[in-house]
Amino acid sequence: MYATQISPRRRYSFSWFFAIFFVQLILIPALSLFSMIEWGGATFGEKIFQEEIRIASLPVGGQTYEEARQKLLEAVQASQNTEIRFVLDGQAYPIDKSKLQLSFDVEATLQEAYARSREKTGFFSRLWGDSAPVNVPIKIAFDRAEMSRQLDAIGQQIERPAVSATGAVSGNTISIVPEVVGYRINLEQSLSAFEQVISSNLADWSGELRLAVQEDVPQIRTADLESIKNMLAEQSLPMAVSGSSGLANLQQLVSRLNGTVVLPGETFSFLKATGPYTQENGYVLQPILADEQVVPDQLGGAATQAATALYQTILQNRLTVIERHAAQRPVSYTSAGLEARVDGEELDLRFSNQTEKPLFIHAALQSNQVRVALFGAKQDVPVATLVTEKGATVLPNTIVRVDQTLGPNEEFIERKGSEGFTVAVYQSWQENGIFRKQKVSEDYYKPLHNVVAVGPVYEKDKKARATTVPGAQQEGGAAPAETADDGGGTPAAAPPPDIPMPSAPSTDANSGSTGGTEVVNGIIYQN
Structure with missing residues (x-):
């Protein structure tokens, strides 16, 4: 017998045939079974959404x-009957939906949802662990410009500036008023x-939307002021302004000064707190006069009085x-040396x-007085008593002004002068049973010269008149030297007094003339 021999080529063909047959036998039924499971037994061509899919x-x-x-x-039909309201702090602000031209594209949304259902939930997606999105939003269109306009209108109703925490003063006690957080609408987020x-x-939307706002946080919070519980010092001065404009300026000053908080390490500026002194800020400007008695602070002395307190x-x-x-x-309302002059510039x-700890400044007008009090945390520093000590004095000169409207023997005192002097201010306090004293400042005030109007003066009458004019003859027969204020509140080297004087010394010690000014026996004549 001869054994049947199978060629290698035929053996390989049989193996490939068997493999292809096996794949068809296993894979096709498996795919059919999986398809039935995936599509819920639907008939061929019927679209079924997966369990994971939601639309709006x-x-x-x-x-x-x-x-x-x-x-x-x-x-969508139910949502057409739902009012749209933006809500903030329990207050609702409705939107006029009829002007928005709001529309829903249902078909485009269904197609996107079905496409995602097929792409993300197929066999290989499940095999690789890729799941479908939970929610597919419905496609909408609306008039964004109209919505922006309506939101702007709401913003005008709700927007408010931030208000810092402050203090409410009653007598010598203070209570803290909490801050108010400001709001500004955030248009894009809304x-x-x-x-x-x-x-x-769309499933359970009530029509309410939270209005998106940006908070405006105040500079001073309640926590910043929690240590302010005690009155540290106070001062009341009688009001020294006249007329409605002076009172209005003083009221505006104390209103701006009141409630100022000076944080630890900060420097307080009176001009920054109360200025600038303009009509736009509610001030009534008063011109600076040439009279030496006027305090030139642009407000008729009101600013200097508040600063002094x-x-x-x-x-x-x-x-x-x-x-x-x-x-x-x-000034008339306090002792010399205790005032604080400001000029608005x-x-x-x-x-x-x-x-x-922070300090709180309270300012008010009470019973025709300007009251300023300082509040803060209780301190171990003893409160000081203010003491003034008057120093050297300088007598005034007399200015005689020739008035052609007066008779030869007539005279009229236009201004009665006052002496100049220096004054030192000290702080005095008791600490550990010991009295202490510390110098604060030393100021110089120039004399205010006498001004006398007289009729036409004849040469033979001048010497006789010198003995009758008030303040004409000073002790020792000559006017004492003056010193000038250097602007820092302390005496400086002495230039000539700031009054009309001859431009050159006369040849006679007691008389002389230069132009329209003449000096006789220490009297200054202005022709």
């Missing part, structure tokens, strides 16, 4: 394309919120004074808070 939060899993369409149309919510949640308060509390200026002449009152 509406569950459409297991539903056919037509069923999903009907469900979506019903939800628009995005509307678009996102309405397209993603504050100055004495901070001196009592022994705070560090950085800048302070004396007035040209003593360069001359300022400044002090530094070198404590570890």
Whole structure:
């Protein structure tokens, strides 16, 4: 017998045939079974959404394309009857939906949802762990310009500036008034919120949307002021302004000064807190007069009076004074040396808070007085008493002005002068049973010269008249020398007094003349 031999080529062909047959036998039934499971036993060509799919939060899993369409149309119809309201702090602000031209593209949304259902939930997607999106938003369109306009109108209603925490003073006690957080509408975020919510949640949307706002945080918070519980010092001065404009200026000054908080390490500026002194800021400007008695602060002396009350308060509390200026002449409402002149431009009152806690300035007009009080945390520093000591004096000169309207023997006192002098200010306090004293400042006030109007003066009458004019003859037969204010509140080297004087010394010690001015026996004549 001869053995049957099978060639290698035929053996390989048989193996390939068997492999292809096996794949067809196993794979085709498996794919058919998987397809039936995937599509829920639907008939061929019927579209079924996967269980994971939602459209605008509406569950459409297991539903056919037509069923999903009907469900979506019903939800859209229901939303047409829902009022759109933006809500903030419990207050609702409705939107006029009829002007938005709001529309829903149901067909485009269904097609996208079905495409994602097929792409993300197939055999290989499940095999690789890739799941379908939970929610497919419905496609919407609306007039964004109209929505922006309506949101702007809402913004005008709700927008408010931030208000810092402050103090409410009653007598010598203070209570803290909490801050108010400001609001500014965030237009873009509000628009995005509307678009996102309405397209993603038709299932249970109530029509309410939270209005997106940007908070305006105040500079001073309640926590910053929690240590302010005690009155540290106070000062009340009688009001020294006249007329409605003077009172209006004083009211505006104390209104701006009141409630000022000086944080630890900060430097307070009176001009910054109360200025600039303009009509736009509610001030009534008063011109600076040439009279030496007028305090030139642009407000008829009101600014200097308010600054003076504050100055004495901070001196009592022994705070560090950085800048302070004396007035040209003593003021009527306080002792010389205790005033603080400001001019609205360069001359300022400044002090530094070198404590570890904030300070609160209270200012008010009470019973025809200007009251300033300083509040803060209880301190171990003793309150100082302010003491003034008057120094050397300078007698005034007499200016005689020839008045042609008066008779030869007539005279009229236009201004009665006053002496010039220096004054030193000290802080005095008791510490550990020991009295202490510290010098604060030393100021010089020039004399205010007498002014006398006389009739036409004849040579033979001048010497006789010199013995009758008030202040004409001083002790020792000559006027004492003056010193000038150097602007820093302390005496400086003495130039000639700031009054009309001859341009050159006369040949006679007691008489002389230069142009329209003549000096006889110490009397200055102005022709």
